[in-house]
Amino acid sequence: MPLEAIVFDLDGVLIDSEPVWEEVRRGYVASHGGRWLPDTQQRLMGMSTVEWARYIATDLVDGVTAEEVAYAVIDEMSQRYAAGPPLLPGAEDAVHRLAAYRPLGLASSSPRALIDLVLGQLGVDGLFRATLSTEEVDAGKPAPDGYLAVAGQMEVPPEDCVAIEDSSNGLRSAHAAGMTVVAIPREAHPPSDDALALAAHVAKDLDELTPALLTAL
Structure with missing residues (x-):
């Protein structure tokens, strides 16, 4: 696909x-x-x-x-x-790099107020075609509701999407939605082995996310 x-x-x-x-x-x-x-x-x-x-x-x-x-x-x-969100290395570059390649969506467990605050502070809110908080759907992660809703808003079949996730519940959610999943595990809260096994690729950081990599998946 x-x-x-x-x-x-x-x-x-x-x-x-x-x-x-x-x-x-x-x-x-x-x-x-x-x-x-x-x-x-x-x-x-x-x-x-x-x-x-x-x-x-x-x-x-x-x-x-x-x-x-x-x-x-x-x-x-x-x-x-308020003083600025704790941005991870390579985050802004990854968003700009991939937004120039394909439409972007965001499916987060954060409340809508915090999503809008963070994306606005980073100046990347205009780069996302659709953003969703799981408070806006029936069930949070690991249910697929959030990812399915974002795909629907973008008018893209979920199986034609790549999701970028870090947690066990997030990986399970995106996979259950039918998306190809890239995992970027966080050392402080690593995903379980069974959840990590759902990922098509495990990246060490955001710098690894390139159009060539995602296309190959």
């Missing part, structure tokens, strides 16, 4: 935000007398806003609503990003 579009994840692919998310959500749980479990961070990765806020309010903290959790955490994340 021809390559018609490239769909990026945001957190862990273009920005090194997973440590910030963990610090902010862990801090929220601690400040409300909650309990952070050994598998909490891995479970949260890929969840939509509704899903992670409900999980924290139900399983980790007593006496708060999911709406209160989401508002407090997203507000703190916005403040952390």
Whole structure:
């Protein structure tokens, strides 16, 4: 099949935000007398806003609503990003390089407010034909909903898209949508072996993403 579009994840692919998310959500749980479990961070990765806020309010903290959790955490994340998001090396160049080659989409578990904030601060918002937060679909990653919705917005069959992902749930989501997946694992939160096996290519960094590589896949 021809390559018609490239769909990026945001957190862990273009920005090194997973440590910030963990610090902010862990801090929220601690400040409300909650309990952070050994598998909490891995479970949260890929969840939509509704899903992670409900999980924290139900399983980790007593006496708060999911709406209160989401508002407090997203507000703190916005403040952390105000001085500039934690951009990963090669992110801006990769976006510009690939946008000149094929239409770009973005499917992120971040809330819409943070997606727009980050892309606007980087000055690349105009390079994406479609962007989507999984809070705008029925289910977050590893469900394929977000990737399928972005492909639909771009009017491109998902099987003609390459997705760029880093996490286990993200890899599973893009693969379930029928996309060819390129993994760029993050050392701090590496994907599981079974999820990584779903990738057509494992790249060491964003600089490795070239039109020639993606076309060959």
